[in-house]
Amino acid sequence: MKAAPFAYAKPGSLREAFALLERHGDRAKLLAGGQSLIAALNMRLATPSILVDLTAIPGIDGIQLRGDHLAIGALVRHREIERSELVAKHAPLLSQAAPHIAHVAIRNAGTIGGSLAMADPAAEWPACCVALEAHIVAASPKGERRIPATKFFKSLFTTALAPREIITAVEVPVAGANTRSAFLELVRRRGDYAIVGLAAHTQLERGALTRLRLVYLGVGDAPVSAAGAMEKLEGKRATPEAIAAAQAALEQDLSPAADLTHSAATKLHLARVLLGRALAALVT
Amino acid sequence: MNDRTRPDLLAPRAEKPGAPADARTATGYIGLSVPRAGARRLLQGRGTYTDDLKLPRLAHVVFFRSPYAHARIRKLDLTTAARQPGVIAAFDGRAIAEYCTPWVGVLAHLKGIKSPPQHAVAIERACWQGEAVAAIVAESRAQGEDALAHVEAEWEELPVVTDMEDALSNRSVIHPELGDNICFKRDFVTEGFEDAFAKADLVVEETYSFGRHTGVTLEGRAILADYNAGEHSLTVYQATQAPHMMQDIFSRHLNIPEANVRVICKDVGGSYGIKVHVYPDEMATAAISVMLRRPVKFLADRLESFLTDIHAREHKAKVRLACTKDGKIIGFDLDDLTGIGPYSVYPRTSGIEGNQVVNLTGGPYAHKNYRARLNVVFTNKNVTCQYRAVGHPIAVAITEGIVDLAAQKLGIDPAEFRRRNLIADDAYPYTFPSGLKFEQLSHHQCLDKLLALMDYQGLRAEQKRLREKKIYRGIGLAAMIEVTNPSPAFYGVGGARISAQDGATVRLEPTGMVTCLVSVTEQGQGTEGIFQQICATAVGVSIDKVRVITGDTGTTPYGGGTWASRGAGIGGEALLQAGKALRANILELAAAALSIDKNALDVSTDAVCDKATGETKMPLAEVGRIGYFRPDTLPLKFQAELTVTRHYTPREYGFTFTNGIQASYVELDTDTGFVKLLKHWVVEDCGTVINPMLVDEQIRGGVVQGIGGAMLEECLYSPEGQLLNGSLADYLVPMSGDTPDIEIAHVCTPTRQSELGAKGVGEAGTAGAPGAVMNAINDALAPLGARVNVQPFTPERILRALGKV
Amino acid sequence: MDEFFEATITVNGKAVTRRVQPRQHLIDFLRDELGLTGSHTACEHGVCGACTVRIDGQIRRGCLMLAVQAHGCSVDTVEGLTDSGELGALQQEFHERNALQCGFCTPGMLLTAQELVATQPDATREEIRDFMSGNLCRCTGYQSIIDAIEEVIVTRRKGAQP
Incomplete structure (x- = not known):
């Protein structure tokens, strides 16, 4: 299938981009890496009247260490994150998650900003950003604001972005000496969207899990923080009893919908399995 | 988990073929792993697939397809669509039917098989989601698709039958004129069957289900039809396995003399049975070329492929096995149900797959008692028909599944149980x-060879050891028989104009090169x-002196053509005989020219x-020169025949x-x-x-398609008959990360029916x-x-x- | 109605300028406008990898890139990389092992494999399987493809040793 017709613009600045969004409103779609959008265009699932290509806008790419956080530009490709030494050192969860995103040819093209804006609940970056308590930097004609990732993902393909806002970067707190992270997915085939995935992040204080974040992907309309499970484990060692209690708590935390081949019960079961495996990874 | 790195499982990279182009054995090139010459252009991106072709004034056709699984067309208005930019014409089913007659997919030897007439474009009613109900012809595919949004259609939804058992109950009959939903039925029982089962020490029973799957050829179906009104001729470039069959069909349904129809099959991007059937949209494309008197191209894109490429394998089979307490199989009892969509596919029918299941179940084993019941029913899903290995994956799985279950109940090792029951190697010829x-x-x-190859005892010991560590591994065996090199008994006797014979023409060129033209087509399997x-x-020439032409009814x-694992065994034998005859004719000419006894020459x-x-008497270039340019130097009565057909x-x-x-090892x-x-x-x-490397690669590719069916692939439909996973993101096929290494060995029992002795292997x-x-x-x-018997074996199951859970 | 944009793209080392519709993806552009039919489309939704081409030195899904996006970019296809000889070692190994049957996936396989060979010279067999897992081959069952790539990698590694 071929895409329906649309116009195309490649603004050279955020200001130009805002003007285009102002002019075309909802009929405009922002194009970054295009790895989800162009597939949707080709299937005529998306039929915008204009694409606004953000890739010529200066200043919204690159990975930089800025004090206590790592700033990752919206246009940074998945593959750059995967191979970045800065990321490996300061945000290892992202390094762990990156190889799970599709395949190299797609990681060479897709961007973190695009993935966050797309807000696919089965995608890796949204869950990671929530687990890391990252901030998403969004620009609009009114200026710039920092939106906590925990408040950014509203529902299926829906974010806290205002209509004319554009993601320019994501800011991730840098990892400390005791930071531990794990990223796990269950996929039928490598690179597929996960049946269930888990981004786990903690500060390990003398063997105890503190500031533990357990964020699931693929089990809801948005990344899901497993609040009950986190509470059961906070400040504790990952003993079999604590793990079992946390796994039990997932019943309340998650209400996954069935997918084509997995029932809700199976997804919940798999989420529990991942929890056990993630905790084992965090403490070893 | 991951044990690919374990040394004993790590296959060494397969031996590279030890046969460069100049290698030869005493039997010439037969048995050598010669890399195929035709692969080079594909490696350089220089293949010519049908979509790579462009002709002057080429138009593109797209189809408006039913969004419903079963619905009456209340209104279909194409006027707005026809006015869209770039649109050349728009046709409904009635318009197409004036140029293309409908067909009925039945065969006389499948007694009682029935199916209603099927049109290239549906006329009153759509019977599955995706059935074409209108065609838009435009200057580009994109413009055609733009116009599809302007087709005005109103539908009256009709009752939908998606479940096979529901279809069998005839609660709602899809084609009322046929009386019921039964396309084909077969009941079969051997004498004394009941008695044998009654006397058995053990009868085991299990029901197996198989998901619908489809071939997923990487290149979608493709056709470029070019009607020339001046000649009343139709040239069709088509990705097809059977050019002559299609020539006959285009001729008969479009009413063009067969001699005026030429079907050309260039490179084909995968077939596996998908491209051997008559597809309504392809027939419509040819009809439209006639109607518009210009070349028209149609490509099934990936989304259309899932909706319209034939599906296969949706079966539910209850099977029983009777045996003695010392593990001797007495008989098999089968009740198979398969749902084929709303039409039996033309011209091979959708009854063959189920028929094969009946024919093959229990096939490797020496037992005398067999009962089989088959019901082939219509449903409102996409049609099913013959896809690689037709019926075999079902028959083998249910036979081998129930054999393992019996072995388990009796406490006999599965390999030993097979040894006691497989037909003895000296029992042939044997009637099943x-x-x-x-x-x-x-x-x-x-x-024996398999058990040694896999170190069966070693694996069993390892399995036992690991189970103590709560690592659960399983070993599975599956013996099989396979239909290859079919005689006219497959289709011809049923009235289908599908040739069971093949022909080969071999020609010595004046330069000493040899050109051969063979009716079997190249689909990537390495035929050429x-x-x-x-x-x-x-002929006795070096391999680089031979050129092969296939895939053109004009030459x-x-x-x-290519189907039922017949290309090497049938086309190869025709070519062997043609080549030998040419060799004899070359010797005749040389003997005449040299005045030597031909029996002294080779x-x-x-x-x-x-x-x-071994002394050289005359290079073949000289034979060609004399034969073609200086026959005046030969004896007066001698006529050179340097082209031979067999x-x-x-x-x-x-x-x-x-x-x-086969054997599988899983964790x-x-x-x-x-x-x-x-x-x-x-x-x-x-x-x-003939070529060990190509044979092994056929087997490997086939195994992985089989693994796909077992582990991943299933066309999922909603109760309303909507295909739920009709994209490559949702219909999962095996990828490199999830497939095992496959080790292969051979036993070689040439067929005595042909001099070549080759049987089929592709399936x-x-x-x-x-x-x-x-x-x-299950092991x-x-x-x-626990035990599973519903394929594919998803984590859920x-x-x-x-x-x- | 379709608007057109003028795009200048360096294709296999030569700059070409064409007026393109924004909706045309790069593979249709290469095939229909330039006659470079070596790159194939087989799904057009980014799953199969048959459309793999190289953009500014990195592999991409050509069906998930618009021709207009390639303006100012350097695009390499199987035709160009064959002519330059860059794919020669892989092509040779693929040929000798019959790591292709119908050949439809092959250009995409070769480009993907070449990126692997270039970026992960120490790749293990498992890593090769992983890296190649975004390219669908329905014919071979993959083993011969993995064998061929492994052979090229091992040979290069041997050659790199002093």
Whole structure:
């Protein structure tokens, strides 16, 4: 299938981009890496009247260490994150998650900003950003604001972005000496969207899990923080009893919908399995 | 989990073929792994697939397809669509029907099979989601698709039948004029069956289900039809397996003399049975070319492929096995139900797959009692028909599944149980209870070779050791028989104009080169490569002197094409005989020119030589020069015949059966229900192996398609008949990260029906793999008291079997 | 109605300028406008990898890139990389092992494999399987493809040793 017709613009600045969004409103779609959008265009699932290509806008790419956080530009490709030494050192969860995103040819093209804006609940970056308590930097004609990732993902393909806002970067707190992270997915085939995935992040204080974040992907309309499970484990060692209690708590935390081949019960079961495996990874 | 790095599982990279182009054995090139010459252009991106072709004034057709599984067309207004930019014409079913007559997919030897007439474009009613109901012709595909949004259609939804058992109940009849939903029914029982089952020490029973799947050729179906009104001729470039069959069909349904229809098949991007059927949208494309008197192209894009490429394998089979307490199989009892969509596919019918299941179930085993019941029912899903290994994956899986279950109940090792029951290697010719005749099979040799190849005892010991550590591994075996080289008994006797014979023309060129034209087509399986080997061997020339032309009804001899694992065995034999005849004619000419007794001469290394001394007497270029340019120098009565045609049809047996056995080794993650395929082994007897590398690669590719069916692939439909996973993101096929290494060995029992001795092999991998994988999974599950019998074996199904969810 | 944009793209080392519709993806552009039919489309939704081409030195899904996006970019296809000889070692190994049957996936396989060979010279067999897992081959069952790539990698590694 071929895409329906649309116009195309490649603004050279955020200001130009805002003007285009102002002019075309909802009929405009922002194009970054295009790895989800162009597939949707080709299937005529998306039929915008204009694409606004953000890739010529200066200043919204690159990975930089800025004090206590790592700033990752919206246009940074998945593959750059995967191979970045800065990321490996300061945000290892992202390094762990990156190889799970599709395949190299797609990681060479897709961007973190695009993935966050797309807000696919089965995608890796949204869950990671929530687990890391990252901030998403969004620009609009009114200026710039920092939106906590925990408040950014509203529902299926829906974010806290205002209509004319554009993601320019994501800011991730840098990892400390005791930071531990794990990223796990269950996929039928490598690179597929996960049946269930888990981004786990903690500060390990003398063997105890503190500031533990357990964020699931693929089990809801948005990344899901497993609040009950986190509470059961906070400040504790990952003993079999604590793990079992946390796994039990997932019943309340998650209400996954069935997918084509997995029932809700199976997804919940798999989420529990991942929890056990993630905790084992965090403490070893 | 991941054990690919374990040394004993790590296959060394397969030996590279030890046969450069200049290598030869005493039997010429037969048996050598010669890399196929035709692959080079594909490696350079210089193949010519149908979509690569452009003709002047080329138009593109797209189809408006039914969004409903069953609905009456209340209104269909194409006027707005026809006015869209770039649109050349828009047609409904009635308009197309004026140029293309409908067809009925039945065969006389499938007694009682019925199906309603099917039109290229549906006229009053759509019977599955995706059935074409209008065609838009435009200057570009994109413009055609733009216009589809302007087709105005109103529908009256009709009752939908998607479940096979529901169809069988005839609660709602899809084609009221046929009376019921039964397309085809077969009941079969051997004498004394009831008595034998009643006396058995043990009867085991299990019901197996198989998901619908489809071929997923990487290149979608493709056709470019070019009608020339000045000649009243139709040239069709088509990705097809059977050019002559399609020539006949275009001729008869478009009312163009067959001699005026030419079907050309260039490179084909995968077929596996998908491209051997008559597709309504392709017939419509040819009709539209006639209507518009210009070239028209249609490509099924990926989304259309899932909705309209034939599906296959949706079966539910209850099977019983009776045996004695010391493990002797007495008989099999089968009740198979399959749902085929709303039409039996033309011209091969959708009854064949189920019929094969009946023919083949229990096939490797020496038992005398067999009862089978088959119901083939219409449903409102996409049509099903013959896809690689047709019926074999079902028959092998249910046979091997129930055999393992019986062995388990009796506490006999599955390999030993097979050894006690496989038909003895000296029992041939052998007639199977279903009536099939086997010329010569080698089950026991294959079993022995497999057990050694995989170190069966070693694996069993390892499995036991690991179970103590709560690592659950399973070993599964699947013996099989396979239909290859079919005689006219397959289709011809049923009235289908599908050739069981093939022809080969071999021509010595003036330069000493040899050109051969063969009616079997190249779909990537390496046909042209092995034909080079056979021809070079038969004529006595180096392989690089041979050119092969296939896939053109305008130039090649008449023949069946590529299906049912027949290309090497039938086309290859025709070519061998043609090549030998050319060699004899070359010797006649040389003998006449040299005034030497032809019996003292031979052809070797591109020259006529002295048979006794090997001394070169006349290069073939000289034979060509004399034959074509200086025949005046030859005796007056001598006429050179440097072009020879020969044909071959297997007739002695209905099918040339092959046999083989596969094994799968898996590891089960009992927490997640995930299965890791650690290794797969195949021992196959396909008779004479012309090119071991190509044979092994056919088997490997086939195994992985079989694994796809067992583990991943299923066309999922909603109760309303909507395909739920019609994209490559949702319909999962095996990728490199999830497939095991496959080790292969051979037993070689050439068929005595032909001089070449080759049997078919292209479908063997697919036939046996699902059964082997299923048995391996069940072997891993056995100590946990669990069992699965519904393919594909998803984590969901395995976790449910384990009682985890 | 379709608007057109003028795009200048360096294709296989040569700059070409064409007026393109924004909706045309790069593979249709290469095939229909330039006659470079070596790159194939087989799904047009980014799953199969048959459309793999190289953009500014990195592999991409050509069906998930618009021709207009390639303006100012350097695009390499199987045709160009064949002519330059860059794919030669892989092509040779693929040929000798019959690591292709119908050949439809092959250009995409070769480009993907070449990126692997270039970026992960120490790749293990498992890593090769992983890296190649975004390219669908329905014919071979993959083993011969993995064998061929492994052979090229091992040979290069041997050659790199002093």
